[in-house]
Amino acid sequence: MNPLRMVRHAVGGLGVGLICLGAWLVAAEPAPGDVLVWLAGSLVLHDGVLAPLVLAGGLLIAGRPGRRLWRGALVIAGSVVLVTLPLLVRPGPPPNPSALPLPYGRNLVIVLAxxxxxxxxxxxxxxxxQRSQRRAGTDG
Structure with missing residues (x-):
């Protein structure tokens, strides 16, 4: 058997095993329906909100000068928001008092700025x- 094919089968088997483990863990939950609702909600959020926002952002910066800078800024801003947002929109007090010891809303705005x-x-x-070079070229 080809070594590459063996690796492919091993990785595929590992993936199937992890899927089975995940299904078993969901079934072992006291309320597996809640987990399935959360998973369905995350799919809807990703496919209905996040993916269209990323596509719209890509269309807005396509063909613009400096699009690499914009793309990097959008990736960084999106990552910061994705890490911070769950703590900010969680209802009620945090389960751990040290989870939000600082004003994260204000700090998120500062980081995004x-x-x-x-x-x-x-x-x-x-x-x-470029302007100063043009001026120096016209003055001399």
Whole structure:
């Protein structure tokens, strides 16, 4: 048997085993219906909200100058929001008092503003440099 084929079968078997383990763990839950509702909600959230937002963002920056900076800024901002948002929208007090010791809403806005400045600043510096070169070329 081809070594690559053996690896493919081993990885496939591992994947099937993990799927079976996950199904067994869901079935062992006291309320497996709640887990299935959560899984269905996450699918709807991903396919109905997150994927269209990512596609719309990609369409907005396609063909723009500096799109690599914008793409990086959007990836960083999206990651920060995805990590922070569950703690912010959770109803009631946090189960662990140390989970939210700081004002995360304000800090999220500060971090997103810093990411935006980090995306815009290199473009502004480049434009300023080009203008000063043009002025130096016309003055001499």
């Amino acid at each position: 810093a990411v935006a400045v980090g995306a815009v600043l290199p473009r502004l510096v480049r434009r300023w440099g």
